[in-house]
Amino acid sequence: MPEPSEAAARYHRLQLWLGLAGFALGVVYLLLVLVSGAATALGREIASLTPAWWLQVALMAAVLVAGQTLLGLPLGFVRGFWLPRRFGLLHQPLAAWLADRTKAAGLGGVLGLGGVLLVYGLLRTTAWWWLVAAGAFFVVGIGLAALFPVVVVPLFYRVTRLADPALEARLLALAQRAGVAAIGVWVLDQSRKSRTANAAVVGLGRTRRIILFDTLATGFREDEVEAVLAHELGHHVHGDLRRGLVVQGLLTLVTFALAGALLDAGVRLWGLAGPADPAGLPWLALVFMLVGAVQMPLANGFSRWIERQADDFALALTRDPAAFIGAMERLGSLNLAERRPHRLKELLLYSHPALDRRIASARGEAA
Numbered sequence: 001m002p003e004p005s006e007a008a009a010r011y012h013r014l015q016l017w018l019g020l021a022g023f024a025l026g027v028v029y030l031l032l033v034l035v036s037g038a039a040t041a042l043g044r045e046i047a048s049l050t051p052a053w054w055l056q057v058a059l060m061a062a063v064l065v066a067g068q069t070l071l072g073l074p075l076g077f078v079r080g081f082w083l084p085r086r087f088g089l090l091h092q093p094l095a096a097w098l099a100d101r102t103k104a105a106g107l108g109g110v111l112g113l114g115g116v117l118l119v120y121g122l123l124r125t126t127a128w129w130w131l132v133a134a135g136a137f138f139v140v141g142i143g144l145a146a147l148f149p150v151v152v153v154p155l156f157y158r159v160t161r162l163a164d165p166a167l168e169a170r171l172l173a174l175a176q177r178a179g180v181a182a183i184g185v186w187v188l189d190q191s192r193k194s195r196t197a198n199a200a201v202v203g204l205g206r207t208r209r210i211i212l213f214d215t216l217a218t219g220f221r222e223d224e225v226e227a228v229l230a231h232e233l234g235h236h237v238h239g240d241l242r243r244g245l246v247v248q249g250l251l252t253l254v255t256f257a258l259a260g261a262l263l264d265a266g267v268r269l270w271g272l273a274g275p276a277d278p279a280g281l282p283w284l285a286l287v288f289m290l291v292g293a294v295q296m297p298l299a300n301g302f303s304r305w306i307e308r309q310a311d312d313f314a315l316a317l318t319r320d321p322a323a324f325i326g327a328m329e330r331l332g333s334l335n336l337a338e339r340r341p342h343r344l345k346e347l348l349l350y351s352h353p354a355l356d357r358r359i360a361s362a363r364g365e366a367a
Contacts, residue, residue, distance in 0.1 A: 005339055005340075007087060008336045008337060008339065009338055011083070011087045011089075011336055011338075012336075012341070015079060015083065016345075016349075018078060018079040018083070022072060022075045023289070023293065025071060025072060025075065026068060026072070026289060027286065027290070029067065029068055030064075030068075030282045030286040030289070031286065033064070033067075033282045034282050034283055034286070039270070039279045039280075039281070039282045040270065040271060040272075042060065042063060042279065043277060046059045046060055046278065053120065053278070054117055056278045057116060057117060057120045057278045058113060058117065059278075060278040060279070060281050061112075061113060061116050064281060064282060064285065065109070065112075069105075076101075080101070081094065084194070087336060088195065089196060089335075089336055090193065090194050091193070091194065091195070092192070092193040096192075097193075100156055100193075103155055103156065107152070107155070115137065118136060119133050119284075120276055120278070123263075123275050130256035130257050130259060130260035131253070131256070131257075134249065134253040134255075134256045134257075137249075138248075138252065141245055141249070142245060145241060145245070148202060148203070149203040149209055153188070153202075153211070157189055157190070158189045158192075159188060160186065161184060161185070161186055161187070162184075162185040162187050162212065163187075167185075167217070168185045170222060170226065171185050171210055171226065171229055172184070172185065172210075174226055174229060174317070175201075175229075175233055178230070178234075178236075178313075178317055179237060180201065180233050181208065182201065182209055183208065183209050184209055184210070185209070185212065186209055186210070186211055186212070187211075187212050187213070187217055188212070188213055188214065189214055190213035190214055190215050191213075191214050191215050191218075194215075195215060195334050196213070196215065196334055196335045197213050197330070197331055197334050197335065198228075199212050199225070199228045199229050199232055201229075201232045201233060201236050208236075210229065215334065216228060219330070219334075220327060220330055221323070223320055223326075224327035224330065225327075226320075226323065227318055227323040227324040227327040228314075228331070230313065230318050230324075231311060231313070231314040232310070233317065234309065234310035234311075234312075234313030234314055234317070235306065238309055238310070240306045244303075244306070247299070247302050251295050251299060254291075254295070255288065255291045255295065258287070258291050259287050259288060259291065262287045263275050263280060263283065263284055263287070266280055266284075266287075267280070270283060296348070296349070297347065297348045297349075300347075300350060300351050303351040303352070304346075304351065304353050307352045311324075311353075311358055311361060312361075315362060315365045321362045321363065321365045324362045325359055325362050328355060328358055328359050328362070329359070332355045337355045338355070339354065339355045340354060340356050341354055
């Protein structure tokens with residue numbers, strides 16, 4: 001039986017290779033569709049079926065997504081179900097896991113199709129489509145942040161009010177000390193799916209609420225639950241949702257600006273009728289994939305910075321480094337965290353500082 005640290009390192013190494021394989025498969029698939037002329041032929045076939053531009057785009061998107069989904073099914077199954085079960089992270093039955101994946105795919109499909117239709121509608125009307133589209137995506141992001149706790153979360157979890165009134169009072173008092181107004185504490189039945197634990201403060205304005213996984217609420221000491229929540233409260237005090245939306249908005253603006261330039265180049269490269277030709281959708285998807293991969297280290301670097309600030313806030317608010325360290329140790333064990341990833345891997349791929357780095361910082365506060 002391998003040591004927990006060895007198991008975590010092996011699990012994350014396998015997940016990394018599977019993730020890279022999935023990304024490479026997606027890139028190769030889109031390139032083959034373009035290079036083989038399948039995209040152009042499919043575009044002509046769809047245009048013969050309907051003159052409606054929006055239906056042509058929707059059909060092209062449906063065919064592309066169906067092909068990529070079928071190609072990615074084996075990797076998705078291994079990465080999302082078999083491997084987490086093999087390492088003890090997941091105990092959700094296959095049928096329930098497939099139901100969750102189907103709901104997530106349906107929700108993502110609706111949002112994705114809406115985004116694609118918006119982009120192609122703008123491509124047909126203005127040369128500044130990329131600027132308008134970036135602004136629209138920014139506004140939608142704000143709306144999704146507000147709706148997430150009341151619309152999206154209940155699709156995947158049973159949400160109940162925390163049954164321990166003493167713990168709820170303690171956590172709401174902590175939020176009040178931090179200056180964050182929350183309407184209550186709710187629990188998600190994560191134990192039905194996985195052993196992993198976490199907490200969040202979600203929503204905007206009157207939808208803001210504290211969310212605990214039941215694995216956290218029942219498996220951690222109260223001071224450790226406070227430490228985890230204090231970290232999440234730090235994000236709200238620092239306005240990290242707002243800062244994150246701004247940073248994401250800027251990255252989206254850069255992405256769409258580059259996509260605009262590269263889509264014009266794709267017209268000549270792939271023999272498209274123009275930027276709004278539905279046959280160019282695989283090229284646009286490929287551009288978004290590659291630009292997103294290049295931007296990932298920047299987004300992760302910003303995320304690690306605000307996570308460090310939230311850790312500092314939690315330690316200052318609770319004044320209990322021992323509880324913070326205890327919570328990090330439990331979270332690391334339950335979530336099978338990679339404690340000491342290679343520094344380059346952390347810089348490129350990690351949205352949080354490495355676990356041992358966070359614990360060492362807390363120990364420094366205690367010294």
